[in-house]
Amino acid sequence: MPSETTKTVYRQWVIEEYVLEKEPFYLPVADEIQLFEAAYAQKIPVLLKGPTGCGKTRFVEYMAYKLGRPLTVVKSRSKKDEEPQEVHGVPLVTVACHEDLTGSDLVGRYLLEGDGTKWIDGPLTRAVKVGAICYLDEVVEARKDTTVLIHPLTDHRRILPIEKRGELIEAHDGFLLVISYNPGYQSALKDLKQSTRQRFVSIEFNYPPKQLEAKIIQHESNVSEEMAQDLARLGEKVRNLKEHGLQEGASTRLLIYAGKLIEKSISPRRACQVAVVWTLTDDLEVQRSVEELVSTIFE
Amino acid sequence: MPSETTKTVYRQWVIEEYVLEKEPFYLPVADEIQLFEAAYAQKIPVLLKGPTGCGKTRFVEYMAYKLGRPLTVVKSRSKKDEEPQEVHGVPLVTVACHEDLTGSDLVGRYLLEGDGTKWIDGPLTRAVKVGAICYLDEVVEARKDTTVLIHPLTDHRRILPIEKRGELIEAHDGFLLVISYNPGYQSALKDLKQSTRQRFVSIEFNYPPKQLEAKIIQHESNVSEEMAQDLARLGEKVRNLKEHGLQEGASTRLLIYAGKLIEKSISPRRACQVAVVWTLTDDLEVQRSVEELVSTIFE
Amino acid sequence: MPSETTKTVYRQWVIEEYVLEKEPFYLPVADEIQLFEAAYAQKIPVLLKGPTGCGKTRFVEYMAYKLGRPLTVVKSRSKKDEEPQEVHGVPLVTVACHEDLTGSDLVGRYLLEGDGTKWIDGPLTRAVKVGAICYLDEVVEARKDTTVLIHPLTDHRRILPIEKRGELIEAHDGFLLVISYNPGYQSALKDLKQSTRQRFVSIEFNYPPKQLEAKIIQHESNVSEEMAQDLARLGEKVRNLKEHGLQEGASTRLLIYAGKLIEKSISPRRACQVAVVWTLTDDLEVQRSVEELVSTIFE
Amino acid sequence: MPSETTKTVYRQWVIEEYVLEKEPFYLPVADEIQLFEAAYAQKIPVLLKGPTGCGKTRFVEYMAYKLGRPLTVVKSRSKKDEEPQEVHGVPLVTVACHEDLTGSDLVGRYLLEGDGTKWIDGPLTRAVKVGAICYLDEVVEARKDTTVLIHPLTDHRRILPIEKRGELIEAHDGFLLVISYNPGYQSALKDLKQSTRQRFVSIEFNYPPKQLEAKIIQHESNVSEEMAQDLARLGEKVRNLKEHGLQEGASTRLLIYAGKLIEKSISPRRACQVAVVWTLTDDLEVQRSVEELVSTIFE
């Protein structure tokens, strides 16, 4: 029906042309930026290890921006007549891996077309061709055919076989494969095989130290410096509870959520209950322990 | 065969144009409306937790109506010449999740067409584009690829990758993802991963308090105020039986069903037997316990 | 090869135009007819519980006939020039559920056509559109996506989402969903979830009492009243054996089969052996116990 | 390559036109012929129970021939100009069931055609339409959707729903469903559900008595009467070994094989070793026991 009236403008990109428009907010913890730069220069694939929400994705975005080759103009599809926009950074192709992710999802597939079929490159092939950073998030979740697929891309050959087309493609010089992995999660069943692991250098991540985290919270949620420090303090205390029934600590993101609710006039205790306590666990006892931490900080 | 004679008129909508026509009947229990408004304003995804039939779906419908941007005209498809109708509310796209729900079911798929294929947006893509509230009911039931799919939509990026088309779509400003989850149900196997949970603020729900529930029953089933209170009393008592063999308490809906049967001249005890006792359990002993509760109220 | 010579006439219907041509033979046990009428009037979905062959299917057929709106003319497809025939009853769409029944089987699917694809409504969509009674027999056998599919149809919304078409359909006023379920069968794995159960009122069925069953046997198999009573007596005795190794009692249908064989000059004892004993079990000892019951009645 | 030279004539039939050309050789054991005739007259589906190779298939072929309606002319496809041939019998459609047999395999499926799709009836639909006997051999092996499919065909309705076409087909008067089942085989997992069993009368089969079996062996393998009796004696003795490690006794077919090898100048002991001993088991000790039986008969 009269959908024109409700029609709205949305922006979209070709996957391999997605370049960050402004510098992502990232505060380094150690020499991780130098390590990544060395690996990128030597074309060594990188494995990022660390817990949920500790900043791995943000780090890759930052590096993609920072390593930026002098880049061309890109504009979003929906704004055709707009002026080309100066962008900066290596294109970043991110794939969130899951149990049903197959090799075809990464490499590409044939599609029926007018008279015959048309090949559509998958995100990995796109990244290989344009020289993007390809970030496979939580790679162990994917089906096994995907891990094997990346083998010839991650040794001296740097080639991607596209068996359905009978082709081999050599990776563009700018291409780098980055994968992430949460060691806290993995079961024996879903481990990264040694024959895959030993194709990467590994950088271990953890939650940011309290002072750094407070700065991040303040920057992202707009709360006062004091409130940000209180929230960072809560984060630290909650993570110490991890041994006492919490599956995982509160991510920085949850603390930012609390801050954002507070900015909308929700009381700090209620905001923390909704953003942190109820989100972290369904267990009533563990909820009570976390709420106690909340009330020691926000009386 | 002569199907014209049996042909009947039915109404249908384009999914993303489904807007509630009148204000849903909803009685708030606490500050859940304020919390949802704050989250919507800050674009923080919302997780609703609570038992079967406690009103989560109704709450989302109410919020979609209440948050209504000044909205355009929409009319149902089957009434083409009818006058456009003033409607109110954010479009609401609801997806009941299940074990076989895949990412393609949410995002979209290619369909064979005259000469070639045609892409059909799935409900999530539709919601992302028009700025609807997308409500994924019982999200843990879905296949794992769906939970991963919503990750880039629920962090600072707010983008939906459509890998089969090689595209990224940025969510419309009005878009919000809401998911629901019944903590009583979940087994270890079907839990919401922390890396998914920690992308939401969480609001916990429970059955409405007795006085409120009586009002709802009366409003929905048309029984007398007294009868409604009796039924609400039954609800409360049955829920207390939960420890004694009942898998879950009686939902408000079942009490309304009993009221509706009573309105059609079925005796209250028989109505409660059919709507509550036999529906809740097949276990003869538990049935007997619930029937005793029924007979203390409706002698 | 010359298939014209063996060609024979068979009758066929469009599924949603299947209306019973004459009143099904049904003898009520209690107030089940009134309960069903009240539920139908209030648009409350109905769950029928009971053992194999106790008459649930027949009851639904009877109600579909009895609730008959003044109905139009329908004729079977194969008799094109025949006069339209007066029929009576709500259309009845029956789906026997099984492990491989998917949502698409119920809702519909696309079919390749000349140039493009054509949508074919599934039986549930057909029932929703014309206002039929849709009877899902042994619903727990179906795949989980089907149970979730019926959720929006069985609450206040009464809508059927057809996600592959991006549409929502509102059920016709005459539509009612009826499901059946054999509590004796269910294992923990194949139980009806509470979130599904609590969308129905439930009517429990059992085998008909002896006098009633004798009348049914006589009516269906044409045996003498005395023989019918003997067979009903056998039924009663066999069901009492259930604790002693019989998985389930003999259904009325088996007793009718025995009667029909007797009508074709098979001796009563042989008829009962073939229709009841050998059908109920492969266990030699249990067979012997049932045969003893047979021989006490038909010496 | 020059396939014309090796091209040979083979005969083929349309499935539902397969009628036996001459009376199958069948020697009745008890009143099974009368029972089947009564069931066929009353349209009661038949379940045949019994061990491997005891003659169930042959019995169905015999009954199909014997129940023969005055039948039309049929000729095999490859002999187009030949004179129509007088045949006799109800068409017999046999389906050997297996783990991957689905409902579509029985009912039919759409096939892509020039411009659009073409529906191909499956063997069950063919049998339903022409009034054939449809014999589902080892029905419990099939997938569960097939057992449910036959439910509406095996109660008073005698209809076959073809959901993919949105049609119901009423079975031709001559149609009868016959299924077979080997009780020795069945595990708990692969049992016939009571709701399926109780739609049939059951006839139990066993190996033929020795005198009868000797006649069959002589008729089929052409050996002397004495040799046939020796082989039948061996069969009887081997079946008595069943408790001592043999999974199942030797079928009549194996004894016939032995006879046929003997007819080709293989010595009786060697023929029995090859046809019976090595075929029945891989277990050396059990082989030795059976060979001893062989040597007591054929010294």
Added chain:
Amino acid sequence: MPSETTKTVYRQWVIEEYVLEKEPFYLPVADEIQLFEAAYAQKIPVLLKGPTGCGKTRFVEYMAYKLGRPLTVVKSRSKKDEEPQEVHGVPLVTVACHEDLTGSDLVGRYLLEGDGTKWIDGPLTRAVKVGAICYLDEVVEARKDTTVLIHPLTDHRRILPIEKRGELIEAHDGFLLVISYNPGYQSALKDLKQSTRQRFVSIEFNYPPKQLEAKIIQHESNVSEEMAQDLARLGEKVRNLKEHGLQEGASTRLLIYAGKLIEKSISPRRACQVAVVWTLTDDLEVQRSVEELVSTIFE
């Protein structure tokens, strides 16, 4: 790319026209040739039992050659202008069975063509039509639907139902089904069902006796008679080790491999290490035992 330059000539056949061009080298152990001839004459299917590499495949090839009907001319596809070549033997269609082999793989399937679909006969259908020997190697590995498929081909009917086409095909007179099976392998899960076994006569095979094996080794690898006898001696000794941790003995093929390496100037001990020791097992201790045997023969 310039593929013409690397283009090479290879030979190919239509499957059912594959006839052996020269007599396979086969040395009989007992009366297996007479047994196979008798079975072929009587159209009795044959089951070959025996360990890996004991010569079952070679035996079938030999029999196909030997049973040769006066045969027509066949030439390989790639040599179109060449003179037709005199060949000899029954066509031999071999199918190596595996876990994913389905009935369609054997019988045939529809393929999309210009306008519509085209049926492609599978290897079994091809063999049935031209009267080839169809050899299903390691038949228990195949999916269950395949074993059931061969039932009507292996009893008195000798017909192949092609359900997807609604046809029955009668086997050509020359057709014979041969299956093989390694009893040492089979687990309870992957056993040949009695209802399948009892359709065959069975011939048991084992490794050839030492003198015979030496002749084979000499013939195939070209080593001296003495070296061949040494290698055959090694084979015999290794097979005696089977109880001591070896899963299976060394096949004749491995001894031939050793001979062939020796012919290329690899020392006998190194050749045996590479062809026998390291191939048979990864277990260091078992490797040492086998190497000791090697060194007693080749000091």
Added chain:
Amino acid sequence: MPSETTKTVYRQWVIEEYVLEKEPFYLPVADEIQLFEAAYAQKIPVLLKGPTGCGKTRFVEYMAYKLGRPLTVVKSRSKKDEEPQEVHGVPLVTVACHEDLTGSDLVGRYLLEGDGTKWIDGPLTRAVKVGAICYLDEVVEARKDTTVLIHPLTDHRRILPIEKRGELIEAHDGFLLVISYNPGYQSALKDLKQSTRQRFVSIEFNYPPKQLEAKIIQHESNVSEEMAQDLARLGEKVRNLKEHGLQEGASTRLLIYAGKLIEKSISPRRACQVAVVWTLTDDLEVQRSVEELVSTIFE
């Protein structure tokens, strides 16, 4: 969008035309080159056994280069006007096997085309036709149908059946099948069946001796001779830790990675931490043990 601006040049090959352009750097450990040459001359398939990263893939590349027939000109696809380039070596077709690799992935499949379907040869068929070395890496990972597929290619027949096309293809003279296998990995479930193993000669590999490994590290990472020897020393010590909780030793590749990071000014200890310690294991205690080894070498 304006993708021309970001368009970059990448190289690609037809799979079976992939020939190494320069001699791979390979230092032999024993007589493995002679063994492979003898096997290739005698057309005996080769199985390479050994741990992750010990050089199996590099060895096959080296042999493909070394065995080079006088070869034709090949140029990469993207440089159409460039001069043909002299290359050397047997084409090498590598397939990294995985759990979802099916026979069709190796042999080929039909693809929809303008009017009809087009057959696309898989990598194995391509290798068979042009006479390439086909290297199936980690073959036990593949589905079982693939292992059976290679049986007729690895005995005296050397043919590849393409059942979907009804064809047999005889392997080109230059074709050789090479498979690899990591005995440390294999579980009982994923073992190479004896009937497959016994079609190969086997060459066992291990990590290179320290002096050799130092040369390789120096050559590949460009570090000083001394640094290379330190890294090789670390490799040796880490491998000795294998009994103490390390799943597998550090591959030569990881030592090269460390060298490359050192070349980019990362300190040796940090480089070893990132390339060796964190990559090998997530276990904190094992990490500490490995770090101690690092600090004894790089104080």
